Structures are given as structure tokens and as C-alpha cells.
Amino acid sequence: MAIDHLDGRLIVLLAREPRIGVLEASRRLGVARGTVQARMDRLQSHGVIRGFGPEVDPAALGYPVTAFATLEIKQGQGADVRAHLAGVAEVLELHTITGHGDMLCRLVARSNADLQRVIDRVVGFEGIVRASTAIVMENPVPLRIIPLVEQASEDHP
Amino acid sequence: MAIDHLDGRLIVLLAREPRIGVLEASRRLGVARGTVQARMDRLQSHGVIRGFGPEVDPAALGYPVTAFATLEIKQGQGADVRAHLAGVAEVLELHTITGHGDMLCRLVARSNADLQRVIDRVVGFEGIVRASTAIVMENPVPLRIIPLVEQASEDHP
């Protein structure tokens, strides 16, 4: 969907100060309240904004260790492996990627020692041929979307 | 921080229906409004809930292609590479991982062809020795936190 400049400013504003309401947003953007309401409805119905769920920090929850695991899957076992991984709470994200039946998943654990348990749980499943894990040390750029939104909205001033 | 069962139920409720307010949440959870207010303040001040920013779908914004790139960094160039990648809007996330100066980043692009441009932009920087990219085909488990929250809150009924 095409995002114009006002949409961009609205999303950036919401990202920076999520607690503000429609009325306050309209004041900040210098437009009528109805306009902001209409834009938000449109952005949500078009799926640009999926929702406003709480961003939970796994570290604060007691899972300070993050890792990425690349898994090689036995041919034809994809669906089973997906279901298995979906059942492991420490698997925060799972992608299938280019390569011979490869998957990439993001894991969290309570400690480096606990990570071993999580990995055992993840790979302890018939259908996973091989796994290689990389532990995250730093996160210089946390998941972000604002720069992309700004770029996307610059095309439609 | 320790999360008890009520905290867990609150986070899950907020994740499922982010638009509800404090009052409605208190009704759903069967507790007083002040309790919900206090719990939310506590969860936010302890960093468990980082915020309620809008979840933007890059695909709906015109960036339907996601990829993960592993970068090998020349010794001592870490900071420069970080700054460079932070300046690229298509870099949604950057981690430093175990390995000899390795980094892992999540990229998006407008198309497979556009991905080439993004990768050129990413690796076209003095200090990046080598890069290997994996294109995401499917995303069977989108970034999620609910199962982990439930697990963390089960320990403290």
C-alpha cells in the first residue's frame, strides 16, 4: 500500500509516543481529529499497522540470552518440524530460508547453560539433521521500523 | 524481574486485544482497576513492557522480501560497521554474534532484485570482509512472546 507523508509522520509519532491518543496526535500533526482517525483506520485495515501489542523484553522476564540457530531439515519433514518448534516457548521466531530445507530460528534462554537445554529441546526431534547456533552478544540495532517508514513515505510527499 | 500469574494474564490480554483500556482489562481479569494500573506501571518501570508502539508490517509498506545476512568484520572495525549499518533503513535489526567478528542482520527489500541493491549498500563498506545472505521464504512462527510470558508466569502462581 502507498504511504504518504502524513501517514509516515503519524506512524513515527505513534512509535515515539505510543500512549498519546487520537486527539493529541491530531494536535501534534496539525490536522483534524477525524483525519487522524481515518488514517489510522486505513493503515490498520490495510495491514500496515498490525496492532499495538505490548513490546515485552525477554531479558526482563528472565531470559537474557538470545541465539540464532540454523537448522537443516530432512526432506519432507518441514511441517512436523514447524509444529514441533511452534510448541517450544523459547523459540520466538522461525523462518524457512534458502538452502536445502534450512530454517533459521531465534531462541532465548535463562543463561548460557540453559541455552544448552533449549537447543537440546529444539534439535531433539526426528527430522532435524544438523544445527548450528550463534549466540548474540550485542544488539547494536534493536528491531526498528522508523527509518523504513520515513523512507517509504518520502516517495509520496 | 519476577512475573506472577496475574502479570502474565495481563500481558497476554494486552497482546491479544491491545485496544482495551485499563478499565476493561480490570473487568476481564476480575480485579480492581487500581490493581491493573499498578501492575502496568510496575511492568513498564521494570522494563518488562517496553512500550506499545505500532507493529508495522514491512510487506504492507512495499518491502515484502526479508533476508538475513551474516557479515564478517575486519578486526577493529566493529564500531564503524555498526554506524554504517544503522544508517541503512533496510537494516531492521543488527546483532553481533559469536564467531570472529561476526554480525547478523535482518534486511528487507522491495523485491529480490532490489535485495541486490540493499546488499550492495550493506556490504559496500570498508571493514566488511565477507557476507553470506539467506532469503526468507516462509515465516511459520512470526515473532511472538506470549508462550514465553505464560511459561515465565507459571513459576509464580
Add this chain to the structure above:
DNA sequence: GTTTTCAGTGGTCAAACTGTCCAGTGCAAG
């Protein structure tokens, strides 16, 4: 075994926000 501390309750209050209307305006496409 008391006393203190603290989270939770249920209630009030004014202020603010929301959803939902409406008529009027300006611009762009047909």
C-alpha cells in the same frame, strides 16, 4: 505473638478522550 508494611479493594471526583454524527470547503478526476 504482635506490629508493621504493603498490595489489593471499592468508591468518589473532575477532566479528558472517544465514537459518531454533521454541514461546509477545496481539489482533482472525469
Add this chain to the structure above:
DNA sequence: CTTGCACTGGACAGTTTGACCACTGAAAAC
């Protein structure tokens, strides 16, 4: 020129919010 559409500025009742308060019960400290 006319139609369609987004935006404006205003209105309205109903709801929610933030901020209080006194009271209760249970756990922690003494």
C-alpha cells in the same frame, strides 16, 4: 462543469482516565 473524495471544525453523549481516599487481609519484620 460536475462529481467524488478527503479534510475541516464543530457538536454530542457516553466512557475512560488519573488522582485521590479509607478500609481490609495477609505476609514480613520485630
